[in-house]
Amino acid sequence: MAKLINKTKLVVDALTNSPFVGHLNCGSCNGCDIEIVAALTPRFDIERFGAVLQGTPRHCDVLLCTGPGTRQMEPRIRRLFEQMPEPKFIVAVGSCASTGHIYQETYSTCGKLDNILPVTAYIPGCPPRPEAIIDGVVKLITLARQGAKATEEEED
Amino acid sequence: MSFIKNNIYPIFLIATGIFIAALFLAFQGSEAILPWLKYFLFPGVLFVLLMGLFYNWFDRKMFARMQNRIGPRFIQPVYDMLKLLAKEDITPDGVDKPEFDWIPGIQVILAFLVAFFVPVYATFGLISFEGDLIFVMFLLALVGGSVFLMGWATNNPYGLLGASRAAVAEFSFEIPLGLSLAGPAILAGSMRISEISVSKFSLLNLPVNFFAGQVTIIHLVYLIPLIILFAVSILAATALLEKVPFDPAHAEVEIVGGWTVELTGKKLFFTQLANFIMEFALAGIIAAVFLGGPGINDFNVNIGNWDVLGYLASILSFLIKTTVIVFLITLMRTLHSRIRIDQLVQYFWKYYLPISLIGVFLILVFMGTIGVV
Amino acid sequence: MTEYAPPIPETPEGDYSISIGPQHPTHKEPIRFIFQVKGETIEHVDLRIGFNHRGIEKAFEQRTWNQNLYLAARLCGICSAAHQFAYAQAAERCAKIYDEIPERAQYIRVIIQELERIQSHMLWYGVLAHDTGFDTMFHLTWRDREIVNDILEIISGNRVNYAMWTIGGVRRDISRDQITNIIPKLKDLRKKCDYHRDVMMSERSFIARQENVAILSTEDAKRFCAVGPTARASNVNCDVRKIDPYCAYNKIDFDVPLWDQGDIFGGLSLRLDETLISIDMAIQALENLPGNPGDIKIRVPRKIDPNEGIQRVEAPRGEDIHFVRSNGSEKPDRHKIRAPTFANLPSLVHRLKGCQVADIPPVIRVIDPCIGCCERTTFVDIKTGKSIDLSGEHLISRTNRAHRLGTRVLEF
Numbered sequence: 001m002a003k004l005i006n007k008t009k010l011v012v013d014a015l016t017n018s019p020f021v022g023h024l025n026c027g028s029c030n031g032c033d034i035e036i037v038a039a040l041t042p043r044f045d046i047e048r049f050g051a052v053l054q055g056t057p058r059h060c061d062v063l064l065c066t067g068p069g070t071r072q073m074e075p076r077i078r079r080l081f082e083q084m085p086e087p088k089f090i091v092a093v094g095s096c097a098s099t100g101h102i103y104q105e106t107y108s109t110c111g112k113l114d115n116i117l118p119v120t121a122y123i124p125g126c127p128p129r130p131e132a133i134i135d136g137v138v139k140l141i142t143l144a145r146q147g148a149k150a151t152e153e154e155e156d
Numbered sequence: 157m158s159f160i161k162n163n164i165y166p167i168f169l170i171a172t173g174i175f176i177a178a179l180f181l182a183f184q185g186s187e188a189i190l191p192w193l194k195y196f197l198f199p200g201v202l203f204v205l206l207m208g209l210f211y212n213w214f215d216r217k218m219f220a221r222m223q224n225r226i227g228p229r230f231i232q233p234v235y236d237m238l239k240l241l242a243k244e245d246i247t248p249d250g251v252d253k254p255e256f257d258w259i260p261g262i263q264v265i266l267a268f269l270v271a272f273f274v275p276v277y278a279t280f281g282l283i284s285f286e287g288d289l290i291f292v293m294f295l296l297a298l299v300g301g302s303v304f305l306m307g308w309a310t311n312n313p314y315g316l317l318g319a320s321r322a323a324v325a326e327f328s329f330e331i332p333l334g335l336s337l338a339g340p341a342i343l344a345g346s347m348r349i350s351e352i353s354v355s356k357f358s359l360l361n362l363p364v365n366f367f368a369g370q371v372t373i374i375h376l377v378y379l380i381p382l383i384i385l386f387a388v389s390i391l392a393a394t395a396l397l398e399k400v401p402f403d404p405a406h407a408e409v410e411i412v413g414g415w416t417v418e419l420t421g422k423k424l425f426f427t428q429l430a431n432f433i434m435e436f437a438l439a440g441i442i443a444a445v446f447l448g449g450p451g452i453n454d455f456n457v458n459i460g461n462w463d464v465l466g467y468l469a470s471i472l473s474f475l476i477k478t479t480v481i482v483f484l485i486t487l488m489r490t491l492h493s494r495i496r497i498d499q500l501v502q503y504f505w506k507y508y509l510p511i512s513l514i515g516v517f518l519i520l521v522f523m524g525t526i527g528v529v
Numbered sequence: 530m531t532e533y534a535p536p537i538p539e540t541p542e543g544d545y546s547i548s549i550g551p552q553h554p555t556h557k558e559p560i561r562f563i564f565q566v567k568g569e570t571i572e573h574v575d576l577r578i579g580f581n582h583r584g585i586e587k588a589f590e591q592r593t594w595n596q597n598l599y600l601a602a603r604l605c606g607i608c609s610a611a612h613q614f615a616y617a618q619a620a621e622r623c624a625k626i627y628d629e630i631p632e633r634a635q636y637i638r639v640i641i642q643e644l645e646r647i648q649s650h651m652l653w654y655g656v657l658a659h660d661t662g663f664d665t666m667f668h669l670t671w672r673d674r675e676i677v678n679d680i681l682e683i684i685s686g687n688r689v690n691y692a693m694w695t696i697g698g699v700r701r702d703i704s705r706d707q708i709t710n711i712i713p714k715l716k717d718l719r720k721k722c723d724y725h726r727d728v729m730m731s732e733r734s735f736i737a738r739q740e741n742v743a744i745l746s747t748e749d750a751k752r753f754c755a756v757g758p759t760a761r762a763s764n765v766n767c768d769v770r771k772i773d774p775y776c777a778y779n780k781i782d783f784d785v786p787l788w789d790q791g792d793i794f795g796g797l798s799l800r801l802d803e804t805l806i807s808i809d810m811a812i813q814a815l816e817n818l819p820g821n822p823g824d825i826k827i828r829v830p831r832k833i834d835p836n837e838g839i840q841r842v843e844a845p846r847g848e849d850i851h852f853v854r855s856n857g858s859e860k861p862d863r864h865k866i867r868a869p870t871f872a873n874l875p876s877l878v879h880r881l882k883g884c885q886v887a888d889i890p891p892v893i894r895v896i897d898p899c900i901g902c903c904e905r906t907t908f909v910d911i912k913t914g915k916s917i918d919l920s921g922e923h924l925i926s927r928t929n930r931a932h933r934l935g936t937r938v939l940e941f
């Protein structure tokens with residue numbers, strides 16, 4: 001959570017209350033992807049928390065990554081990550097992204113997303129239910145807030 | 157305590173309103189301070205800013221409710237804006253430097269300028285002079301030009317596509333928009349927004365005046381062209397604000413936001429803010445031209461200096477009218493799907509331009525036969 | 530890290546080139562199109578696939594027959610049941626027990642297949658509406674899609690990867706209670722789908738985007754070997770459920786809708802029709818569920834004698850072919866998948882030429898691409914040891930040659 005230190009409370013509030021999410025498929029099976037899209041729709045509706053799905057990484061704060069990260073996608077994943085403005089967070093959605101799942105030993109994946117990007121939060125499940133995805137994003141937000149508070153106190 | 161915490165933003169808003177009102181009352185007679193209050197607090201920068209954010213929330217919330225979703229919180233636009241300010245500002249390689257840096261700011265200035273022409277509580281806006289409707293049209297055209305330049309400066313194929321589409325769309329909707337605003341202006345016999353808004357023959361004032369006995373039943377025939385022109389102006393405003401169905405220049409799923417694709421941090425903040433304020437300003441101007449702005453009939457002409465209730469009533473009527481217009485724009489984007497750029501050009505040149513011409517023509521014909529009392 | 534993909538070729542045909550993918554809001558899956566554009570018209574299309582290659586076919590050879598069931602489901606999250614089904618049936622053919630599957634299991638297989646088709650088609654037309662900017666319809670369809678997800682959850686306990694099949698039957702039974710619970714929901718869903726149909730067929734701005742766009746004629750559909758709804762929208766009757774019935778499809782009564790326009794609107798109306806028919810089929814199968822409760826699977830030995838098995842099923846996107854070969858051990862010797870999207874890609878490249886840039890999202894959407902299914906192979910240049918991409922041009926020329934000479938498509 002080091003990204004949020006040296007920010008005032010108002011800024012931390014703003015940053016954590018309006019997560020613009022991007023969605024990146026790093027070689028997943030689509031299962032996680034449709035659950036992410038389902039989280040946008042009336043039954044779950046993540047816009048309640050201010051989360052809006054954005055198309056370009058330039059506008060994103062949180063990148064929801066699915067899939068283990070295939071070798072051919074790897075340079076792209078890195079580049080997309082670099083295009084995002086700071087402060088940025090990566091969330092690994094699904095078992096694939098968290099641990100590699102059934103693709104662990106295959107020859108053409110990077111094992112898990114950790115091997116490519118610095119992941120902040122993991123949402124397990126194959127696929128995780130939309131509730132779990134929302135919960136993951138909310139947990140990320142609370143974590144970010146606590147982290148910011150903790151560092152603030154340390155500095156005092 | 158928790159009530160205050162949960163509703164901090166509305167409470168803050170109301171408190172600000174009371175504070176401003178107190179300031180106004182305190183400096184009522186002072187010629188030195190009152191103009192400054194007007195420009196910076198109400199109905200100047202602060203008010204326009206808050207209204208822009210409010211209408212953004214209203215638009216999103218209505219959009220969500222009509223889709224069976226819950227939608228964003230009331231405070232959401234404020235958080236969004238603050239967050240964008242706190243984000244890193246990236247300037248990609250290969251962009252055209254001065255344009256890329258400056259245009260977002262210029263857009264905000266243009267949007268504020270347009271908003272200053274909106275009459276909010278009295279018949280006059282902050283700025284008002286003879287022929288200001290033409291000047292407003294000119295400012296709107298400048299906004300379109302800035303969008304084109306911005307897309308050009310991003311040096312991104314999506315940005316280029318968005319820019320060229322924005323330019324084409326601009327050429328299409330500008331003339332119907334101008335014509336539709338010209339109709340009421342002809343009726344009122346003035347190109348000044350404040351005078352159009354107090355005209356007896358605006359869309360809302362006409363029936364009111366009829367019941368008040370000021371115009372005869374024959375004059376109600378003016379309602380036909382006025383309704384046509386009002387509809388065209390709403391359509392053109394939708395196109396100007398780049399909302400579905402007329403948003404091929406912005407199309408999120410086709411060209412990833414078009415000309416905004418490379419913007420981050422503060423620049424994105426400025427363009428978005430400009431868009432929000434533009435929505436408020438356009439709604440305000442359409443309300444002034446067609447629905448009589450803040451006034452109900454020529455009621456507010458008679459308000460005295462200390463008539464607080466009168467002011468409140470006119471502000472309320474202004475808010476209701478703009479809200480209705482914003483709601484109509486939201487309804488457009490809820491009920492339709494995005495059309496292609498060639499279809500947009502077709503719609504505007506083939507249908508809306510002739511329709512608005514017919515509207516203006518009808519007004520002229522009626523004026524020739526029935527006349528304006 | 531070097532990029533494997535060769536650089537974008539110089540633009541001989543267009544003014545400039547647009548690259549869509551591997552990450553783009555239109556289609557979330559990693560595939561890359563490079564369009565040479567003149568004005569707003571597409572002159573030339575280049576297709577790069579392979580971003581989603583995870584080496585599943587190799588992984589199949591490292592796991593036992595039963596473990597592979599779960600791997601097959603994870604080929605693709607949207608048509609997981611179809612893949613798992615094709616694999617299970619191929620394995621059954623390989624083990625020579627295909628004819629002994631209990632009837633109740635066969636009916637349950639049909640039910641799950643049709644429920645999956647419903648959710649896949651609803652997903653498809655929802656996303657099509659989103660692609661054309663009709664967000665309201667997208668939200669409404671996805672709201673109603675939750676009903677069928679609920680039904681699948683009642684039956685299998687999961688929303689996406691159902692894991693219902695096993696070699697020799699199905700893993701879970703459907704009880705009386707569940708049936709009485711499900712049928713009203715399906716009827717409710719049918720009403721809602723009717724409503725979707727009405728809205729989509731009467732919204733002018735929505736239809737204007739689709740009519741006479743990206744037409745695939747019947748000859749072209751045959752020439753490019755299109756399958757599934759893509760081919761049926763061009764009036765090619767290729768429903769495997771009808772022409773080569775498997776499990777209980779010959780005992781269930783249904784129509785195969787055909788459409789002869791071959792444009793996007795044809796694809797839309799066809800899928801809307803199919804959704805309704807699938808709901809009817811699911812109700813029919815649920816009402817006539819035969820056999821005794823519990824009689825849903827037969828035992829299969831862990832090792833399968835050397836043999837081969839091939840099975841094709843009608844996945845929501847078209848004909849899906851699985852081939853397995855056993856060598857007498859616990860693990861398959863070879864497993865090969867031909868996913869429907871892969872068969873539809875050549876026709877897609879053909880259709881994209883001459884379209885407008887604004888039409889790209891709906892045209893790509895029309896074949897219902899599921900890149901997760903189709904990414905089975907990476908071509909490796911043996912001399913340099915690097916992977917090479919198969920461009921759309923290659924794919925088309927290979928398809929044509931294969932059509933002419935009767936050889937395989939992927940022969941170098």
Ligand code: SF4
Pocket residue numbers: 028029030031032033066067093094095096097101125126127128603606
């Ligand atoms: S976690 Fe499961 S559903 Fe998600 S991408 Fe991996 S295999 Fe697919």
